[in-house]
Every structure is written in structure tokens, then in C-alpha cells.
Amino acid sequence: MLWPQPCDTAMENQPDTITHSLLTLLVFWVHLQNNQRSQMSRFIECARRRFAVNRAARVQRFLRRQQETRRAFEALMANYNSPPAKRTVWIQHRSSMWWEHVTTNWTDYEFQLNFRMRKTTFRQLCDILKPHLSRQLTTFRKPLPVEQRVAICIWRLATNMEYRTISHLFGIGQSTAVTITNHVASVIVDQMLPRYIKKPSEDEFKVIIQEFRDQWGFPQCGGAIDATHIGILTPPGCPSDYKNREGFYSVFLQVVVDHRLRFWDINVGSPGKIHDACVFTNSSLYKRGQSGTLFPKVTERFAGVKVPVVLLGDAAYPLLPWLMKPYHENPNMAPAQLTFNNNLGRARMMVDRAIGRLKGRWRCLLKRCDCKINNLNTVISACCVLHNFCEDNREDYDGTDVQQADVQANANICKDSTEASRAIRDAVCAYFASGSASL
Structure with missing residues (x-):
């Protein structure tokens, strides 16, 4: 029996097909490699440029800080050899014309009507409290006189006026008025109560x-x-x-x-x-x-x-x-x-x-004593001491009981x-x- 022989043309074309496929794959692989290289190159170039920009900015900031430090040092050295500047503003400027008018123009009757004692009795009270209220005179701001400090406390106790109004009248700050009132009242109690209430x-x-x-x-x-x-x-x-x-x-x-x-x-x-x-x-x-x-x-x-x-x-x-x-x-x-x-x-x-x-x-x-509870006993006791002080000095009481x-x-x-x-x-x-x- 005779078998059919294979076609010589088919056998000859099979290696060409394989070779073509391999060449195609090779070309695709080369193209892929080239794309990856180009992308990597672009990334590296972008990172290099950004780093260069950041480095330039850092250098500029460093130079600017160096320049500011140099200028501050030069200013400090310039002020070191110059005379110290005198401070011109310690507190907010307030007028004390009212208190000056009281001390110079008020009659004895007007003073007694508002401060509950005559001028001579007021000066006697200031003399008693002066060793404990005097403040040392320094290169800082000038302290308030003892007479004005005592008058602030007496005015508050006698009128129950708001501290805001007292600060305007005496030309001081509102917190200063509170501090002075409490301090003078405590000194009155400490120094005068054993003498006048016993x-x-x-x-x-x-x-x-x-x-x-x-x-x-x-x-x-x-x-x-x-x-x-x-x-x-x-x-x-x-x-x-x-x-x-x-x-x-x-x-x-x-x-x-x-x-x-x-x-x-x-x-x-x-x-x-x-x-x-x-x-x-x-x-x-x-x-x-x-x-x-x-x-x-x-x-x-x-x-x-x-x-x-x-x-x-x-x-x-x-x-x-x-x-x-x-x-x-x-x-x-x-x-x-x-x-x-x-x-x-x-x-x-x-x-x-x-x-x-x-x-x-x-x-x-x-009516109502508008002070904190921890200062209340001191204020009430100070009023009792001042009552006896006025009675001892025979101060007139014009109001009704x-x-x-x-x-x-x-x-x-x-x-x-x-x-x-x-x-x-x-x-x-x-x-x-x-x-x-x-x-």
C-alpha cells in the first residue's frame, strides 16, 4: 500500500512562521524597554529639576536669615554704646484736676460734707496711716501721695460710688482704685482698731x-x-x-x-x-x-x-x-x-x-456692700473704726440717723x-x- 507523502511546501513554510513570531516578540520587547527607559529618564529629569529649585529656595532662605541676624546684631551693638532710651508712657494718661480742685478750693464745710470729716481731722488720719502707706520714690513712675490714697478709700466708703467713677475723679486706673481701697481699709483695721475699738x-x-x-x-x-x-x-x-x-x-x-x-x-x-x-x-x-x-x-x-x-x-x-x-x-x-x-x-x-x-x-x-466676701469684714470693720474716729474728734453729722x-x-x-x-x-x-x- 502506498501512503501519501507530505507536502514539501508546507514543511518549508513552518520555520518561517516561527521565526516571524520570534522577531515580532523581540521587536515588542525592545519597544517596551525603550518606553520604560524614556519614562524613567523623564522621572529622573523632573526630580533633578525640582531638587535644583528647592535647593535654590533653601539657599535664598538661608541667606535671608543670615542677613536678618546680621542686621539685628548690628542694631544691638549700635544701641549698646548709645544712652538708654527714657520710657515716656507708663500708664494711660488721666486727669487729676478734680482732686487738685478739692485740695485747693473746697471749704472745710464742703470737705466735711463729702469726706465725713474736716480737713484737720483728715490730715490727722493721714498722719496716723502715713508710716504704713508711704511708698519709696524710685526711677519708675511716681507713687500716689498718702493723702490721695486715703481720700480714695474714704470717698469709696462714704459714697459707695462705682470704682469706674472714682478712677475718673482721682485720675487713676480702675484696678488701682480697687487695690488702694482694700489696702487702706486693711491698714486702718490693723493699726487703728486696737486703739479706737476696745x-x-x-x-x-x-x-x-x-x-x-x-x-x-x-x-x-x-x-x-x-x-x-x-x-x-x-x-x-x-x-x-x-x-x-x-x-x-x-x-x-x-x-x-x-x-x-x-x-x-x-x-x-x-x-x-x-x-x-x-x-x-x-x-x-x-x-x-x-x-x-x-x-x-x-x-x-x-x-x-x-x-x-x-x-x-x-x-x-x-x-x-x-x-x-x-x-x-x-x-x-x-x-x-x-x-x-x-x-x-x-x-x-x-x-x-x-x-x-x-x-x-x-x-x-x-444698701449693698459691693465687695468680695473675703474683703467684706475688713471694709465693715474699717467703717466702724472711722465712725469712732469721727466721734472722738467731734465731727458733725448733718444727715439724719x-x-x-x-x-x-x-x-x-x-x-x-x-x-x-x-x-x-x-x-x-x-x-x-x-x-x-x-x-
């Missing part, structure tokens, strides 16, 4: 007792006691403790006065929510009275009872051997008891007058202490009933 001596107590007897017919009286509310800003922390029964925030000022309307004991700062009697029992006055060290051992016998020196208080206070209060008023009161109440109330009016004059002179205590309502006077939470207390009150009551008292 317990009378035994001889002075004898004069007080005799004056109360001569002027109001009440025997064995060493003073009158009362408390008043001082309105304050809403305090932080626990404001409800300071809200009194009248609905405003306050602190208590408890005072004891003599026959000359002078305070000889004060207690400041108790929250307004508590009762008068609680303020009293928590005070040092109560502890001294209970221990028998408050008054001298001076007694007088009425109706067979030895009556010691006593204070006069209202119905809110407890009845103690050394503190007299009125009888509870009712329709069935004995005439002798009513007479006792009338004489006690008349003598006790001294403390109401003293508080009225205190608030009338120093108006920062009259501020009428102060009795706070919680009808809330008698304190019981009569002992039979001895009632016996002493009954003995004084018998003294008035017998007609021995005379004015």
Missing part, C-alpha cells in the same frame, strides 16, 4: 455707768447691744446661708455702744440667715460675759438684790445676769414692768442711733437663763417703780 477700763466704765444714769435714768448700765444686717453681693459656695428672712443676702454686724455713740465691741461676718441671739452666743463678748471678765466688779443694791453692771438688749436677746431685756408685753402687764420697758427702750436707743449714724456716714453699708428695723426681734428663741437673771431685772424694775430714777 473694752473700756474700769474708770471709763464708771463714767459710762454714771452717764447712762444721768441722761436716761438707767442704773448700772455699761452699754447697749444690737445687731444689724449689711447687704452683700450673692456669695459663692453656699449663698443660702447668707439669705436673711427679709429676702436679701447679708452678714451681721453686732455692736456694743457707750453713752457717746462709740462702739467698744464689734462682731462682724456672721451669715444673715442665723438669729441675732445665735450671733450673740457665738461671739467672744458672750464668752467674756459668762466668765465674769467683761465688766468690773461694781454692784449696787436695789430691793435687797445686788445688781451688777449690765448691757441693754432688745427682746431677741437672752435674759442674763449681765444683760437686761424688756418684759414680754401683754395686755395684763403690771405698770411697773411697763415703766421698766419704757426706760430700757429709751436708754437702748443709743445703739440704734449709733448704727444709724454709722450707715449714714459710710454709705457703703447702707438711718432708721434700722429690728431683725427677728419678736422671735424669742432664747429662754430666760436663771432665777438670778429674773431677780436682777425685778430689782431694777422695783427701782423704777419706787420713783428713785430721775432725769
Whole structure:
């Protein structure tokens, strides 16, 4: 059998096809390599150009910093050898023409009407405070004179004017006015309170007792006691403790006065929510009275009872051997008891007058004292010291006494202490009933 022979033409064309495919692949590979090289070359060229630009910018910045440093150094060296420049502006310029007008043109009456004391008394106050308020004169700005510093504090206490207005009047900054007021008030308390508010001596107590007897017919009286509310800003922390029964925030000022309307004991700062009697029992006055060290051992016998020196208080206070209060008023009161109440109330009016004059002179205590709670006791105490200072120097008080309502006077939470207390009150009551008292 004969098999078919392969075609010679097909066998000859097969190697040519393979070769053509290989050549095609080779050309494609070469073209691909050329494209990659060109892309890489473009990337390298772009990076080189960018680096060159950045390098030029860095060089420029470096040269600019070098130039600025050189100029600053040259300026510093130039100023080093030159005389120091004098500072021309320390504070904002403010006019003090008003204070200059006050010191030169105001009469003694005008000065006393606004500063609550005559010029001579004001200078005496400045002399007392000068060693503690003087400032050293340096090459810096000129310090305020002592007289102006004291006047700023007195004006604030007397008028309760805003610090912004005070700064305009005296030609100072508002913060400076606040600082000066608080500092002068603290110096007044530190340096003058032990001198002007103190317990009378035994001889002075004898004069007080005799004056109360001569002027109001009440025997064995060493003073009158009362408390008043001082309105304050809403305090932080626990404001409800300071809200009194009248609905405003306050602190208590408890005072004891003599026959000359002078305070000889004060207690400041108790929250307004508590009762008068609680303020009293928590005070040092109560502890001294209970221990028998408050008054001298001076007694007088009425109706067979030895009556010691006593204070006069209202119905809110407890009845103690050394503190007299009125009888509870009712329709069935004995005439002798009513007479006792009338004489006690008349003598006790001294403390109401003293508080009225205190608030009338120093108006920062009259409505609301707009100072922080941590400075409040200092401001109130300074006002009490200045009240006694004015009374000692016989300063006229042209205003009317501020009428102060009795706070919680009808809330008698304190019981009569002992039979001895009632016996002493009954003995004084018998003294008035017998007609021995005379004015």
C-alpha cells in the first residue's frame, strides 16, 4: 500500500512562521524597554529639576536669615554704646484736676460734707496711716501721695460710688482704685482698731455707768447691744446661708455702744440667715460675759438684790445676769414692768442711733456692700473704726440717723437663763417703780 507523502511546501513554510513570531516578540520587547527607559529618564529629569529649585529656595532662605541676624546684631551693638532710651508712657494718661480742685478750693464745710470729716481731722488720719502707706520714690513712675490714697478709700466708703467713677475723679486706673481701697481699709483695721475699738477700763466704765444714769435714768448700765444686717453681693459656695428672712443676702454686724455713740465691741461676718441671739452666743463678748471678765466688779443694791453692771438688749436677746431685756408685753402687764420697758427702750436707743449714724456716714453699708466676701469684714470693720474716729474728734453729722428695723426681734428663741437673771431685772424694775430714777 502506498501512503501519501507530505507536502514539501508546507514543511518549508513552518520555520518561517516561527521565526516571524520570534522577531515580532523581540521587536515588542525592545519597544517596551525603550518606553520604560524614556519614562524613567523623564522621572529622573523632573526630580533633578525640582531638587535644583528647592535647593535654590533653601539657599535664598538661608541667606535671608543670615542677613536678618546680621542686621539685628548690628542694631544691638549700635544701641549698646548709645544712652538708654527714657520710657515716656507708663500708664494711660488721666486727669487729676478734680482732686487738685478739692485740695485747693473746697471749704472745710464742703470737705466735711463729702469726706465725713474736716480737713484737720483728715490730715490727722493721714498722719496716723502715713508710716504704713508711704511708698519709696524710685526711677519708675511716681507713687500716689498718702493723702490721695486715703481720700480714695474714704470717698469709696462714704459714697459707695462705682470704682469706674472714682478712677475718673482721682485720675487713676480702675484696678488701682480697687487695690488702694482694700489696702487702706486693711491698714486702718490693723493699726487703728486696737486703739479706737476696745473694752473700756474700769474708770471709763464708771463714767459710762454714771452717764447712762444721768441722761436716761438707767442704773448700772455699761452699754447697749444690737445687731444689724449689711447687704452683700450673692456669695459663692453656699449663698443660702447668707439669705436673711427679709429676702436679701447679708452678714451681721453686732455692736456694743457707750453713752457717746462709740462702739467698744464689734462682731462682724456672721451669715444673715442665723438669729441675732445665735450671733450673740457665738461671739467672744458672750464668752467674756459668762466668765465674769467683761465688766468690773461694781454692784449696787436695789430691793435687797445686788445688781451688777449690765448691757441693754432688745427682746431677741437672752435674759442674763449681765444683760437686761424688756418684759414680754401683754395686755395684763403690771405698770411697773411697763415703766421698766419704757426706760430700757429709751436708754437702748443709743445703739440704734449709733448704727444709724454709722450707715449714714459710710454709705457703703447702707444698701449693698459691693465687695468680695473675703474683703467684706475688713471694709465693715474699717467703717466702724472711722465712725469712732469721727466721734472722738467731734465731727458733725448733718444727715439724719438711718432708721434700722429690728431683725427677728419678736422671735424669742432664747429662754430666760436663771432665777438670778429674773431677780436682777425685778430689782431694777422695783427701782423704777419706787420713783428713785430721775432725769
